Amino acid sequence: MTETEVAIVGAGPAGLMLANLLVRRGVPCVVVDKFDRAQILARARAGLLERRTVELLDRIGVADRLYAEGHVHTGCAFRFGGAEEYDAFFADYSAAYDDTPQYVFPQQEVVADLLASFEARGGEVRYATEAVKIRTGEEPAVECADGTVIRAAFVAGADGQHGASRASVPSGVLTEYEMQHEFRWLTLLADAPPSADTTIYAQHPDGFAGHLLRSATVTRFHLQVPFGDTVDDWPDERIWTALRTRLAAPGWTLNEGPVTGKNMLEMQSKVAEPMRYGRLFLLGDAAHIITPSGGKGMNLAIADAAELDITLSAYRRTRSESELDAYSARRLPDIWKTQEFSHALIHMMHTYPPDSPDAAFRQRLQRARLWQLRHSPSYARTFAESYIGPPLDWPRGEELP
Secondary structure (H helix, E strand, O other): OEEEEEEEEOOOHHHHHHHHHHHHHOOOEEEEOOOOHHHHHHOOOOOEEOHHHHHHHHHOOOOHHHHHHOEEEOOEEEEEOOOOOOEEEEEOHHHHOOOOOEEEOOHHHHHHHHHHHHHHOOOEEEOOOOEEEEEOOOOOEEEEOOOOEEEEEEEEEOOOOOOHHHHOOOOOOOEEEEEEEEEEEEEEEEOOOOOOOOEEEEEEOOEEEEEEEOOOOOEEEEEEOOOOOOHHHOOHHHHHHHHHHHOOOOOOOOOOOOEEEEEEEEEEEEEEEOOEEOOEEEOHHHOEEOOOOOOOHHHHHHHHHHHHHHHHHHHHHHOOHHHHHHHHHHHHHHHHHHHHHHHHHHHHHOOOOOOOOOHHHHHHHHHHHHHHHHHOHHHHHHHHHHHHOOOOOOOOOOOOO
């Protein structure tokens, strides 16, 4: 039996950020994860960091590698129409939002830095220790597959939508809102240098294509594909042909290389309300799923961790249950605003099948959104604020821990 103040289930961005914030305050906590250390550090994910994420990493002293190795990102190139109606423009959303930059820094590198920082401060991570049940009664505890039981005053469930935390909330407690989007992606990583110094979104008659920065030697790509296709339907030669066609621009060359990973991605969004049951709090994918459009998943998860740190700090001062209720109430408006932005961005760049309802009309609405982004400063500012994200609101009224 282990006893601590906060048991954190999941050593991803949300769990490790919360662990770092708590250990800075001197709050005892233990992190458990079903994967071993090498597996945790090998999980390649998105890498577009919002303004508030960068500011938080900086404030807690975990931004040195981000600044040294990350890529400053100031805008997106939009290409649309295909060969017959080709048009393009660059949306400098940094300039539209007070010259505020974003950074591209792979999620696994953020995780590596958070993990190193937490362990350097004496934090405990129990690797290869799978949580199978969360006791949510008067004596909260995490039960693990190896027989370990961790008793805690609070449990932070950051172990994904299929983890023990979400599953331990009784049926009927959460209201779940979900949407299955009408588009599907083949997403892949390639050992190829980026073909541009910015993200490229291309709307083509054959479907959407995305070029996203990851590092000096690795690029992520997305391809809109028909429902029913499998990874086997997309050998590397077909992938590169589609990318060359959909991303084509005069005088521009696509850098190609070995495809190191590819999978089909169902475009799905979910939000669970509330994000708390008793002394169990849900963070990241355990509470909400968002499409990759706009690169918001990790940023929302880290924002959850920052808010939970504020919530628990306020509760320690006041012992008021209303402080615990505030966690969900404060996070949900931001989560829904971000869901709306991701949804709008999807429909700005994807191609509607000709036989889908109102396809031609919806395609024209898409062009209207692109026109506004290109020509309306107020529209561009609103887009930029959503893309770059809000300023950091932490620690909010307290001395910096």
